[in-house]
Amino acid sequence: MTKSQRSNLLPKRYDDDLFVCDIMDAVPKGDMASMEHPLFSLSTKSDMKSRRYENGNKWLEIKPSDTGLATVHDRDILIYCISQCMAAFNEGRNVTRHLEIDAYRLLEATNRASSGAGNDLLKAALDRLAGTRIKTNITQGDTERTDNFGLIDGYTVTSETRHNRIQKLRITLSDWMFEAIEHNNILTLNKQYFRLRKPLERRLYELARKHCGQQPKWEIGISKLQEKTGSLSNAKEFKRMLAKVITDNLTHNHMPDYTFELVDQKLVVRPIRKTLTRMSLPALKSDTYEEARHHAAGWDIRVLEAEWRDWVAAKNITVQHPDKNFISFCKKRGPWKNEELF
16 A cells, blocks of 8 residues: 555544543442342352352353353452443543453453463453353343343453563443443442452451441441352351451451451441541532433432442542532533444
8 A cells, every 4th residue: 555545634543432441540330230149159169059149039040161150359340331321421531341451451451460360360261251151030120031141251462572561451341230220220339349369358348338337337237248259158157267368357457448257147237437538528409409400310219329329439629519510510520321232
């Protein structure tokens, strides 16, 4: 091709329906359904056991991939994907379930090793996320799905180093998971979550974040707690592991946002108030909500308010005029678009 024949435009490098994950400081976020229900295995070894959970009229069936069930640590990848999507929504950008991801940024954001071994662990985690099959009547939005699906529909490595380390990859989220993002069924997580070593510690934090939130206290019986964590240990061993987490936290104070104690065969969870800086923001005026609904038509304004407070706290922003700041946040979000994004 001669110079005169070359286009004035650079080549089109990305598909129109591809969302490039390029937000450096996205706040960690997880979907509420998998925080509430035990979708992920607590085992650090290959877990090949299928399982079914029932809670009232809700049910969940999980079947492993050829290499085992997706684990609590595999969930890091989903948290990163959700965090990028929600941060982009907040900036008014279009988002789809097809994500272009820089592997190093993913590993860095989730505090995972970037060594050769870390690369192998990433590939194994992606295989388990794609291979683990789920059937459930638990909805993320308006649609009930009883077909089986993966936590991700699949992934493709698009670039590797000469040492076969992943540089770039494309992940396609399942419809079920993307509906959680579209309907904002999302909660903010503390970045310290990625430093929790034990799967049970992570699961306890997820449940505390989902059920306790900003309440003064949340408590749950040990047997019900074991069911919610997805632990397959016997009752005696589960109680021992739970007591060990609580004792370690009293010694090291490493669990973020919440305190945990055993009282009369119940786990009692309380928020650490000094970490919940979103509470320092005053209540908004009633007129503010009306204006916000105008700018973000179709969204649940109370959900947007919770997300705004989380965002302010995570960014450590000093807000001089809370009502104006919230209105600006809603303007960037804009009206909810009920349309296919993929």
